[in-house]
Amino acid sequence: MPEGILCNKTPIQNEEELKRLLADTRGRQYYAEMQELEVDRDKLRTTLANTFRSRFKTWLEICARCGMCADSCFLYTVNQRDPKQVPSYKIQSTLGEIVRRKGDVDGAFMRHVMEVAWSQCTCCNRCGQYCPHGIDIGVMMGYTRGLCFSQGFVPWELKIGSGMHRVYRAQMDVTPEEWVETCEWMAEEQQDEWPGLEIPIDKEDADIMYTCNAREPKHYPEDLAEAAILFHIAGENWTVPSKGWEQTSLSMFAGDWEACKLQAMEVYAAMERLRPKRMVGTECGHAHRATVIEGPYWAGYRDGQPPVPCIHYVEWVAEALRTGKLKIDPAKRIKTPVTYQDSCNYIRNYGLAEIGREILSYIVEPGYLREMAPNKEHNYCCGGGGGFNGIGMFRPQRNKALLMKREQILNTGASMVIAPCHNCWDAIRDLEEEYAIGISWSFLKPLLIHMVEVPEHLKPKEEDEDE
């Protein structure tokens, strides 16, 4: 059975393989090899026999084909109501077909499945809310991605992404040494303005263990500094682990369940080693989904709970504002029309809609919040979720997918979007680049830093207002 050098059924095993794959600009050779890649039908049949169980079987079978899911899907809407974008069609014509044919499908079919699974569904789970039978096609599409991955049919960037987790236990090539150095560097950088600020590494029995997204230390370490400053102002007893600091999981987007488990276990090991009272993750939706919501299942915890209680960054911010650990200077509240992007992964799929509004009630001057429609649990995906943002070959489809968010934001009349999720933040940034609608976008941390009242004892001796 011919397999490519880069495109094959074996996940990345080591740094050398990862670098070789990375060196293949835009995956040219990778995708050329994929044209020749054959399906291991026996393996596919076995995988189905072992993992395709009554929930999915029932979902595929009892789907009443009523079409209620059509209008729930933003990709159906932005693609001129193309019937091929109806969620039921998307899953029945891919997973449904694989199951009906008992895995007897060829490479061309799997390439089609790959396209549907990664460019026609962001796994936002919104269709599941609108299905009378409660059929969650996003969940099934996630499963379908797993089947694709196991057969080698996965977008180049996501094979790299899951490979990163396998090699570095991070979505980017950040080693533990580089991570620790970045933490030390960021703490040092702040000393003039924030004397005594620390980023405590591997402190045992702290109240909070903070985890983040590898992009932060890699590309914008100031985010880490901002997190540190806010914990410093709030007087938190916190720490970061030297290992197990990465909360995200591109392997979840890739359907590489083995790497998902490796990644989640790394964070849980840090929890067990450092025994924090709880974990706080950064402003990222899928990171929370991967490590807090789904991760315990990959790791084999029967109660579905991580070793210590975990909260999303928005929960920590709301709590800090509520308890007065962080106080907002009323004069510095946002006084321009602003809207809030509800992230699918922790709003629809984790119930934190009201927490977001609680934060906004502190930081936005009354009357300036412009809610999107629909919002909260019913909000649409940013347009770039589920890995869509990062896949070069599907960029035109992704750009089209941004049109729904563009429309929603324009309808609010807001000039600023608060997006406490990396994926949403990226999508909205790209949306502004692509369509130039004149908006700004922000995480919560930089906004809070500029609004929060600094206790006297934390100010530098010669008080100096920051820019």
Added chain:
Amino acid sequence: MYQFLTGPMLWISFAVFFVGLAARVYLYIKGLHWQMDRVAYGHFNDRGVKWALKSILFWLIPFKPMCWQKKPIFQTLFFLLHIGLVLVPLFLYAHVMLIEQAWGVSWPTLPGWLADALTIAAMVAAVMMAVRRVALPEVRIITTLHDWFVLLLSLAVLATGFFSAHQQGGGDVWVLAHIALAEALLIAAPFTKFSHIVLFFCSRAQIGMDYGIKRGGAKGRGIVW
């Protein structure tokens, strides 16, 4: 013929229906897996049960879930069809009378005019659903022969029932057709999409537990539909 259809065949139909659907429920539950489904069944039972019940109940109340709010016409068709197919047969005088004759038990029945009105409404709903299947591209593309079978058999049972109640003499043709089709429906139920008679409740309970136990049940506003 009448003797056979209302005798052995009726018992066979009910047996297949009840045993078959019970087996579907059993196999559904047996096939659930906490790790594969990524739902901690058996943990956080208070939330799990509450969300499962809510998940079922909401969809049985008009305008309760967002979907019904957004699709009032389809919602109306849905309720009319299911009232005609589920509630009317259970409280129809002609049906209850047969049971009383056989077993001596009975319960209140619908007035004839109401049963007629609900049956006509259900037939109209079924026809509208058929029109919808052809007319709307987003429904047409996903419609299969199986869906037509389920819809047309339902309509046929309703129509023959209605005609047998209103026939002007002329033998038992409508009655026989009605009984035969209804028995066909009962026998088909466990093996076709009619299995949603029970699997609707299973599936809705499962997604309710998924949300209640894992996806925000501990944090959220108690409902995502």
